[in-house]
Amino acid sequence: xxxxxxxxxxxxxxxxxxxxxxxxxxxxxxxxxxxxxxxxxxxxxxxxxxxxxxxxxxxxxxxxxxxxxxxxxxxxxxxxxxxxxxxxxxxxxxxxxxxxxxxxxxxxxxxxxxxxxxxxxxxxxxxxxxxxxxxxxxxxxxxxxxxxxxxxxxxxxxxxxxxxxxxxxxxxxxxxxxxxxxxxxxxxxxxxxxxxxxxxxxxxxxxxxxxxxxxxxxxxxxxxxxxxxxxxxxxxxxxxxxxxxxxxxxxxxxxxxxxxxxxxxxxxxxxxxxxxxxxxxxxxxxxxxxxxxxxxxxxxxxxxxxxxxxxxxxxxxxxxxxxxxxxxxxxxxxxxxxx
Numbered sequence: 001x002x003x004x005x006x007x008x009x010x011x012x013x014x015x016x017x018x019x020x021x022x023x024x025x026x027x028x029x030x031x032x033x034x035x036x037x038x039x040x041x042x043x044x045x046x047x048x049x050x051x052x053x054x055x056x057x058x059x060x061x062x063x064x065x066x067x068x069x070x071x072x073x074x075x076x077x078x079x080x081x082x083x084x085x086x087x088x089x090x091x092x093x094x095x096x097x098x099x100x101x102x103x104x105x106x107x108x109x110x111x112x113x114x115x116x117x118x119x120x121x122x123x124x125x126x127x128x129x130x131x132x133x134x135x136x137x138x139x140x141x142x143x144x145x146x147x148x149x150x151x152x153x154x155x156x157x158x159x160x161x162x163x164x165x166x167x168x169x170x171x172x173x174x175x176x177x178x179x180x181x182x183x184x185x186x187x188x189x190x191x192x193x194x195x196x197x198x199x200x201x202x203x204x205x206x207x208x209x210x211x212x213x214x215x216x217x218x219x220x221x222x223x224x225x226x227x228x229x230x231x232x233x234x235x236x237x238x239x240x241x242x243x244x245x246x247x248x249x250x251x252x253x254x255x256x257x258x259x260x261x262x263x264x265x266x267x268x269x270x271x272x273x274x275x276x277x278x279x280x281x282x283x284x285x286x287x288x289x290x291x292x293x294x295x296x297x298x299x300x301x302x303x304x305x306x307x308x309x310x311x312x313x314x315x316x317x318x319x320x321x322x323x324x325x326x327x328x329x330x331x332x333x334x335x336x337x338x339x
Contacts, residue, residue: 066091069111141185142218156180161202193219
């Protein structure tokens with residue numbers, strides 16, 4: 001049997017087909033292939049570093065003064081404490097090295113007896129940025145107590161409504177309860193106190209409205225009492241005016257002259273009226289009113305007495321004159337005559 005070697009390591013085989021056609025096919029290599037290196041080789045690396053942030057707090061009051069001793073707490077999203085601190089003498093407090101995220105800032109104490117704390121607030125911490133925040137603590141409100149009283153008895157009155165304000169602004173509206181009092185917190189924006197006014201808008205039932213405004217001063221955190229007094233509504237009917245301007249008997253007129261009441265005389269004599277001039281007859285008698293009763297002789301008595309006195313005086317004068325005349329005639333008759 002003859003053998004023959006072909007290069008490059010390929011052998012050919014002759015296959016006789018039934019049809020007589022020859023087909024050539026490459027032979028399988030006898031060399032075992034080597035495995036190729038893997039491309040998914042494990043590598044070692046450390047965790048990546050995240051940049052932190054912070055917050056700076058400046059604490060003040062409404063007047064602009066810095067406040068020391070204020071206590072703040074910082075909470076993360078899980079409610080855990082991320083920081084806690086107190087403002088220094090310059091009113092400053094810092095929270096550093098905070099992971100980015102949302103935090104809740106709580107003021108737990110204002111550090112002042114005149115100030116109150118602010119509501120909680122959220123703070124967003126951004127990587128590499130320090131957030132600056134100014135916190136202004138308001139003054140503690142005053143407590144205003146309203147009392148409404150009867151101006152005569154001092155009894156407290158229910159149902160009194162007042163407005164309380166400053167300048168042109170109304171801050172409170174209060175209505176007294178059954179005990180005659182009402183109270184409410186009153187905001188104050190000054191360390192030394194602030195001026196306010198109170199004005200009644202509705203009086204208690206049966207009382208007149210107290211119209212004037214009253215002023216008062218309230219200080220932070222201190223109580224103040226405001227009292228409004230009311231007078232009872234008058235229920236009497238004023239007397240109707242008289243038919244004429246003639247003053248009542250015994251009352252002075254506009255000229256301070258007091259007329260003598262009819263039938264009353266200073267000397268107690270009820271028949272002789274007191275007049276400035278008993279002989280005067282210049283004042284005519286007033287005409288009788290229509291439908292009046294006829295006069296009796298009582299009203300003519302003064303005139304008769306005056307006339308009688310005048311006649312008596314005239315007769316006396318006449319008698320005296322006649323006697324003088326008669327005396328003169330007798331003297332003439334008895335005097336001696338010259339021869």
